[in-house]
Amino acid sequence: MNPSLPRRQVLAAAAAVAASMAGLAAPAAAQTSAWPKQPIRLVVTFPPGGAPDILARLFAEKAQLGQPVVIDNVPGAGGNIGADKVAKAAPDGHTLVMGTVGTHAINGALYARMPYDMVRDFAPVAHVASAPNLLVVTNNVPAKTVPELIAWLKANPNAASFGSPGVGSSVHVSGELFKSLTGTQMTHVPYKGRQFAIPDLVGGQIQLMFDNMPSALPMAREGKIRALAVTTAKRSAAAPEIPTVAESVPGFEATTWFAMFAPAATPKDVVARVNAEMQRVFKLPEVADKLKGLGLEPWISSPEELARFQAAEIAKWAKVVKDSGAKAE
Template sequence: MRLFRAATLALGASLALAAPIAGAQAWPSKPVKIVVTFPTGGAPDILARLFSEKAQLGQPVIVDNKPGAGGNIGADIVAKSAPDGHTIVMGTVGTHSINGSVFAKMPYDMVKDFAPVSLIASTPNLLVVNNDLPVKTVQDLIAHAKANPDKLSFGSPGIGTSVHVSGELFKSMAGVKMTHVPYKGRQFAIPDLIGGQIQLMFDNMPSALPMAREGKIRAVAQTGAKRSPAAPDVPTVAESGLPGFEATSWFALFAPAGTPKEVVDKIAAEAQRIYKLPEVAERLAKLGLDPILSTPEDLAKYQAAEIAKWAKVVEESGARVE
């Protein structure tokens, strides 16, 4: 009897240990959902839909747009989802490094509630203005803003986004006064920019560049440390009179904390395969998106550095929301 009980306990322990491994090996056992924390049309949405279109996982990959609160609503949904790899988020520099400093109360912890999967891409923001605004350079904009304090408004797809903080950083470094107007997404801000209800925006390049090329808005400068190959004729803010100015957006996949490492590694491997495809790389290049694929461990280190960097920017710019 003792031997029987011992054997039964040993078998039970073996099955308990094998269950998570079997679950990881079976992933995905149902459709995988990528939550995008902003409306359709922006860089996070484009990247998520490329993953959805090219994925070869044996199950469909569904893109689910959950915008609001600077991306916090969608990110929080994933933070509280089952840690089985079937719900992941296309995180942004805002949702996973800036918002913790901007918002006094966060519904989730940017680090503890997520398992890093892989960096995907980065992009500079593009300083674009309404065509009727009499400025063509950064120095023109600074002079115009100083001559008209608090009369210029800049839009963003939400508080805490890189688009918002880029504007706050510009205000701080240039010593100008402008009013921030947050929208529920860039698709709502752009019509107002074209119509003149707001005068400028530091939009993600993949969203703003096509509009500038069509002549609907005017590109003044880009916010990266160097010019993007997608817009070689557009100078950086730094080279236009504000040395040291840099505000780059990045996008990365995160799973809920506690997701098995085997599953995280499988998602990361699929991301590596998809975003290295020639047709995908070509599309990203045209949009001004620079692939920066990484391991989960490298993403964790990068995120930690970005949280520290943006905390300092937010403190200096006074962009915090109570």
């Protein structure tokens, strides 16, 4: 017997095992390294400066996904234009959207024709945060409380206008709900974004707004506008001195929320990876503190929790839109 044969057999066997192990490891390695292959585009459906933009930029700044997260502000049509771009994007995890209560719960009832299906065209990733809207008025309005505002509006029907960053936004529907429950009359003025509405509010071209609290609260504290009430059922921990609308108008409640969605059919392992990174980023102490300081209540859900929450919100807002008679202009 050739004495070197056993050694060759051992080496051959070892090589075979190594090749086999490499073959098993290669798909796993490929699976984890295949995404992301390029920068991740995170679409914000409103212009810079509002709550969805703030949340998206916090995530982009802190995320560690192997590729940069690039913010793409695509405003218009109450967020529908930006959301539609994501709905029609390749389902490879490289395009995401910071959805809102408008783009993913309200607009389906408000618009006669939608460019996308709020449920079927998206894969839920995670709910991020919610916040009250803040009822604010220009300093020229004589009312300092909600009852005084109602009395002033009834004494001056259709003399007042309320602004919003777009049709279908929670800011818009909060105003429509207020009109419906108080029997007041005022004109809705949609803007292309809050940064266009706020100068008109400060200057008195429009009289009031139900702005997102993270945007409106700092300006109210600076005295540029006057805060009358928050739109949630309970007072906000960020501004407990400000009453709720419901304290004067029973049954009034409107909460705005923000959530991440991917195109439908995005691989589940990619969705899970984004969700895990969102859990990490938004639980960082400095991020959590910033959100609370802005009046945002963080809640990073699982994809399944977001799906259930979205379904309930769609049903809720469909009723609000129907009862208020609101429609997209």
